[in-house]
Amino acid sequence: MIMNWWSFSWRMLRRDARAGELRLLAAALVVAVAALSAVGFFTDRVRQALERESHQLLGADLLLTADHPWPTALAVEARERGLQVVETRTFPSMVRRGVGADLQAQLVEVKAVSAGYPLRGALRIAAALNVADRRADGVPLAGTIWIDERLASALSAGVGDQIAVGRASLRVAALLTLEPDRGINFFSVAPRLLMNLDDLPATALLQVGSRVGYRLLLAGDPTSIRSFRREIEPRLARGERIEDPQNGRPEIRSALDRAQKFLGLSALLTVVMAAVAVALAARRYVQRHLDPCAVMRCLGATQGTLLRLHLGQFAVLGLLAASGGCALGYLAHFALHAWLAQLLATPLPPPGLLPVGQGVVVGMLLLFGFAVPPLLQLKKVPTLRVLRGELGSPQAGLLGGYLLGLLALAGLMFWVAGEVALGSYVVVGFATALIVFALFARLAVRLAAAARGRPGGVGWRYGLASLERRATASVVQIVALSLGFMALLLLTVIRDDLLDAWRRAVPADAPNRFVVNIQPEQVTPVRAALAAQGLSPELAPMIRGRLTRINGVEVDAASYNDDRAQRLVEREFNLSMRADLPAGNSLSAGRWFSAADLENGSGSGEASASVEDGLARTLGLSVGDRIEFVVAGETIAMRVVGLRKVDWDSMQVNFFVLTPPRVLQGYPASWITSFYLPPAKMMLVNQLLRDFPNLTVIDVAAILRQLQAIIDQVAQAVQFVFLFTLLAGIIVLYAALASAAQERRYELAVMRSLGARRAQLRRALLAEFAAVGALSGLIAALGATAVAQLLARQAFHFDVEVNLWLPLLGIAGGMALVTGAGWFAASRLLQTPPLEALRGGSA
Structure with missing residues (x-):
């Protein structure tokens, strides 16, 4: 059966x-x-x-990461348990090739590794660009480096060339083609340089204020790894964490x-x-x-x-x-x-x-x-x-x-x-959009029906009347098409508008170079070198400090649910000090430092601090809160006297936390500056690096171009997915038309029996399709404009002008697409003999 x-x-x-x-x-x-x-x-x-x-992806079975050196005793303890141990250091720096007019400089990500790296996986190297690679035996020998293909192209370097890394000159021994724990290019915008850990002291690159990642890689039998992890996990200090294959490379996942x-x-x-x-x-x-x-x-x-x-x-x-x-x-x-x-x-x-x-x-x-x-x-x-x-x-x-x-x-x-939260936002967002679009569409259909009595041809009046007669189907068509059109407008026209607004938000002469790792004794000569080229940027001190308490309560990553807040409290802040309110900063709450603050460090016996308002929202800070930082092993308590709104698009040097000069004087500091470097003065970077090898010059424009290329790749992928959305929108239109095809077929037969000509009926159908397309395009344009304003203000924090052409573009595009697809679906109805349609009935 x-x-x-x-x-x-x-x-x-x-x-x-x-x-x-x-x-x-x-x-x-x-x-x-x-x-x-x-x-x-x-x-x-x-x-x-x-x-x-x-x-x-870890290069090991267990990875210990920290923002400070690991105790030597920890590695000794691991080896005593029969585990393999490898040590690495990772940090950004500038490298140079050539001399005089031929000098080339490039920001790179340096990784210094000890023998045995990696413990899992393998490095692969090649003898030149575009040749077959091979599995590497070991790591670079002392006095040599391996560079990846991007760095080789940027510096026009090959095997045998000398590259200056800080104060050391190292020979390129191979091109690095595969590094198992490299990760994602999102977080490695600079090319990679791999060197032997023994060569690191000769470079003199690790100075006060250097941001270095210290890693211990461990491998062994699973039982020993689990036992070692259980014992050291309770002993981890601030800035130290454990990664394994389940939670490793969290930025990738x-x-x-x-x-x-x-x-x-x-x-x-x-x-x-x-x-x-x-x-x-x-x-x-x-x-x-x-x-x-x-x-x-x-x-x-x-x-x-x-x-x-x-x-x-x-x-x-x-x-x-x-x-x-x-x-x-x-x-x-x-x-x-x-x-x-x-x-x-x-x-x-x-x-x-x-x-x-x-x-x-x-x-x-x-x-x-x-x-x-x-x-x-x-x-x-x-x-x-x-x-x-x-x-x-x-x-x-x-x-x-x-x-x-x-x-x-x-x-x-x-x-x-x-996840429940994101799913709830999506469901509520879709439901809200559907309801708003449906209400707008229903109102528009009613208004269009009311307009049929105005002067116009019979086809126009009949087409608009059909919208009201099949109001439910018309609303469904308009809403579905509006969603599809809105998505396409967001990914094409609106995306370009957002990018243009972002570019306009950044001044044409905004700084395009940042110089970091300037040591105190280099401040005067660096300032003189820049002045010799007609540049007079401000140099600001940076003091590393870790936030430990807020209002007497100890804070750590577990204190927050927000990912950004967790990252902030786990890392060291760059604090700075100054007497006047920086350009591009404005008070959003509280006050700036008073004369008493500047003279005594605080008007009430405590140091004063000014906090960026975005950081304050993330960490839940407000005016009057007491915060404590550990700087160079000492605890400094500060009272938040004001919140600042910072114009980050100015590309000037800005800090989350500022104090009066007297508060942080005497603590270890490095200095930072930013300036606009005209194309005609590009040799200034080479001169700076020749005189001060430890400096790191960050080409912001180059990094932004690379990040923009990544964003474009993702946007192209999303646009490709939305091609299915467009196709689904066309199917909805065709389905909506087909669902009423028999009824429409009967109506057209009755009209033809009463004397209506095919040309009049054709105009009526085209008028109905054009109205549906125009309304869909208009609603989509208005929706896309609203979403763009929301994204610009809440996500990107800048103003975007309303594109007055967008509604016209939406109306024209909607009319063209819907009329074409609708006419394809309904043209055969006009070819049906009236007698045959009448015999079939309207059911």
């Missing part, structure tokens, strides 16, 4: 496949599954790479998680519109099958039989569509791989079958969540409908019976978001 049901369901599917609604339903499922599975295949490859090479969520949420927009298309197509399918079901009821079929037959048919359709969507998603994920895989320093393995299972689940959820409610009406068809065709028609309401589908869609959003 079961086989007979499935066989009959399969025959029904083959017969009904010739009908348009099942083709539309299948197309919507394919597009939705393809969008999600394309993202799923790529992220699955990344997940597998991280899991497969988890130890290689965090960035990839965010990218996955961003792409996944983008794909969800496709799923939302596909759900609308499925609901519309299923509803039309039910309309067509009411009469056949009534006949089957007369022949003895029970309600359960009818339901099982149609559910079986839809189950087969869902499996076929989901399979096709997964196949399309697999092909599409290679485009994401081409844009985003280069952000990883490890090759990606082939994807597994997990995204296929996820795609099938998504397809079946969409199908049965939005197709079952109208299907349930088929089993209720009365046998009397054979004689009276008006009986048993589908209910007019669309949302009442779709609670299951809406709950499934909300569940998908939570699933893709990956």
